[in-house]
Amino acid sequence: MRHTVKPSLLGNVSTGTIQRWICSLQPRLQHHIKQPLTASEPTDIQSIRWQRTFSSSRPHRKLTPPQKGAPSPSPPPPPPPKTRRSPLLLLTLAVLAGSAVYWATAGSTSGSFDDNGQRRLAAGGGIGLNKETFVPFAVVAREEVSPTAFVLTLRLPEGVSDEGRTRTVDAIKAAWQHGLWSVEVKQPQLQIARDYTPLPNVDGVPNEDGTEMRLFVRVVHGGEVSRYLSRRTVGSTVDVRGPRLSFDVAARVGEAGGKETTTKGGEKQVVVLAGGTGISTALQAAHAVLGQGTSVSILWANRQADDSIGLNETGNGAAVNPVVRDIKALQSRYGSDRVHIHNFVDAQQTWITEASVRKSIEGTDGAASGGSWYWPWGKTQKKTAVVPQPDTTNPTCVYHSPRMLERMEADVLRGSPKAKKCSCGTTAESTTGQAGGKNLVLVSGPDGFIAAWAGPKTWAGGQERQGPMSGILGHMAAKDPQTFAKWQVLKL
Ligand SMILES: Cc1cc2nc3c(=O)[nH]c(=O)nc-3n(C[C@H](O)[C@H](O)[C@H](O)COP(=O)(O)OP(=O)(O)OC[C@H]3O[C@@H](n4cnc5c(N)ncnc54)[C@H](O)[C@@H]3O)c2cc1C
Numbered sequence: 001m002r003h004t005v006k007p008s009l010l011g012n013v014s015t016g017t018i019q020r021w022i023c024s025l026q027p028r029l030q031h032h033i034k035q036p037l038t039a040s041e042p043t044d045i046q047s048i049r050w051q052r053t054f055s056s057s058r059p060h061r062k063l064t065p066p067q068k069g070a071p072s073p074s075p076p077p078p079p080p081p082k083t084r085r086s087p088l089l090l091l092t093l094a095v096l097a098g099s100a101v102y103w104a105t106a107g108s109t110s111g112s113f114d115d116n117g118q119r120r121l122a123a124g125g126g127i128g129l130n131k132e133t134f135v136p137f138a139v140v141a142r143e144e145v146s147p148t149a150f151v152l153t154l155r156l157p158e159g160v161s162d163e164g165r166t167r168t169v170d171a172i173k174a175a176w177q178h179g180l181w182s183v184e185v186k187q188p189q190l191q192i193a194r195d196y197t198p199l200p201n202v203d204g205v206p207n208e209d210g211t212e213m214r215l216f217v218r219v220v221h222g223g224e225v226s227r228y229l230s231r232r233t234v235g236s237t238v239d240v241r242g243p244r245l246s247f248d249v250a251a252r253v254g255e256a257g258g259k260e261t262t263t264k265g266g267e268k269q270v271v272v273l274a275g276g277t278g279i280s281t282a283l284q285a286a287h288a289v290l291g292q293g294t295s296v297s298i299l300w301a302n303r304q305a306d307d308s309i310g311l312n313e314t315g316n317g318a319a320v321n322p323v324v325r326d327i328k329a330l331q332s333r334y335g336s337d338r339v340h341i342h343n344f345v346d347a348q349q350t351w352i353t354e355a356s357v358r359k360s361i362e363g364t365d366g367a368a369s370g371g372s373w374y375w376p377w378g379k380t381q382k383k384t385a386v387v388p389q390p391d392t393t394n395p396t397c398v399y400h401s402p403r404m405l406e407r408m409e410a411d412v413l414r415g416s417p418k419a420k421k422c423s424c425g426t427t428a429e430s431t432t433g434q435a436g437g438k439n440l441v442l443v444s445g446p447d448g449f450i451a452a453w454a455g456p457k458t459w460a461g462g463q464e465r466q467g468p469m470s471g472i473l474g475h476m477a478a479k480d481p482q483t484f485a486k487w488q489v490l491k492l
Pocket of ligand 1: 182194195196197198215216217218219220221222223224225226227277280492
């Protein structure tokens with residue numbers, strides 16, 4: 001349903017004019033958008049980094065007045081005729097009208113422009129999920145997690161061609177096989193997009209038609225896309241583009257291509273430091289490696305207890321929170337000796353500490369070096385295996401060289417023509433054919449969280465890269481290089 005704008009709000013100004021105004025104002029309204037999207041030919045914008053409850057407010061970019069004494073690029077124009085409206089007045093009108101359109105349309109729970117998606121499907125939206133254009137997905141379920149967070153389930157709507165449906169199923173399947181991935185969701189009124197990380201189906205039951213994605217979204221105060229998503233209800237649509245592939249955790253851990261095993265207590269370990277909705281990345285990583293023997297330890301930090309309610313309870317308490325329900329399903333599928341979740345809540349004065357990370361890491365360190373080790377927290381176990389460590393000084397060790405990692409944004413799809421084989425003998429697909437890999441520490445959350453733990457990411461050549469490892473983990477690695485030689489840190 002097209003949402004009509006009340007004439008009383010806008011006078012005789014047409015919606016099209018207002019949208020053009022909004023577009024012209026976009027650079028000022030959206031300080032953080034590097035390239036605006038266009039409806040017909042979306043560009044590959046970079047979503048802003050995680051700006052959620054953990055991060056401090058990014059500074060507002062102010063429109064700077066001309067400097068006193070600065071050279072004038074051209075002679076001053078003649079004074080405008082008196083009848084001409086001042087640009088300031090026009091700008092003010094445009095802002096007011098733009099806001100009116102935005103609030104009149106964005107406030108609708110039943111959607112705004114093409115809410116049932118049918119018009120866009122007819123106009124070519126039926127091509128299915130792809131990296132170039134946004135296509136409408138239907139919201140088929142919505143579950144509340146806490147007062148500020150919810151899970152939306154999206155599915156390709158009816159009306160998409162068989163080809164489009166197959167493309168979507170294949171793209172989503174390939175993304176899950178790759179490991180970590182996200183999709184971009186567009187806010188149609190402002191034409192801006194942000195990344196969201198789909199939650200895996202941890203119970204092993206495939207979704208109905210292979211086109212479903214579940215997004216765990218936190219509403220950011222003043223945030224455009226998260227607030228827009230918070231108003232989406234079942235029956236409306238959201239525009240999605242992707243998938244955007246991130247890192248291949250299974251290949252890095254050295255178990256890519258392995259078969260599901262029932263062996264308990266795998267030889268490798270993935271430790272995830274997850275801030276808020278960073279838990280989605282943690283669950284993706286778990287999904288990627290748990291089938292092959294690796295153990296996963298998640299240190300999950302939230303601001304409020306609501307976000308992880310039921311996690312430490314047994315019985316039905318956990319059922320109210322869909323993310324907690326997923327974590328519990330993962331533990332019952334793979335065993336709580338292989339899936340560890342440790343909960344930290346700011347409001348309860350509990351934080352992830354260097355000591356808690358060290359405990360998780362030392363578990364595997366002890367296993368690899370032959371001593372007793374902490375795993376799970378505080379429990380002493382015996383060494384199970386000696387794992388060969390890759391020669392990460394070798395720059396052709398594509399999955400494990402720290403120098404290569406610093407310059408990377410993501411891994412290429414395994415098996416694709418661009419994919420390189422690892423020369424260090426550490427992955428199932430390595431040139432030596434030996435398995436080995438490295439343990440992983442993944443840091444996933446808002447920018448400030450990542451920077452504090454592993455140092456900031458860097459930008460080069462228009463790409464956001466891993467950058468050197470620093471932060472608390474960098475400090476820990478400097479103190480104990482022997483342990484950290486067996487670990488790789490990924491900033492997500
Ligand atoms: C790979 C990746 C995966 C992600 N996965 C998820 C996920 O699964 N779930 C999830 O919830 N999030 C995820 N995020 C974060 C998500 O992409 C968004 O950044 C988040 O939802 C906020 O977007 P927004 O449009 O709502 O906020 P924005 O509009 O971008 O605002 C962000 C913050 O900036 C402030 N701000 C806005 N405008 C200004 C201004 N002019 N001056 C100063 N401050 C301003 C806002 O008040 C707010 O605090 C992911 C990010 C990445 C990069």
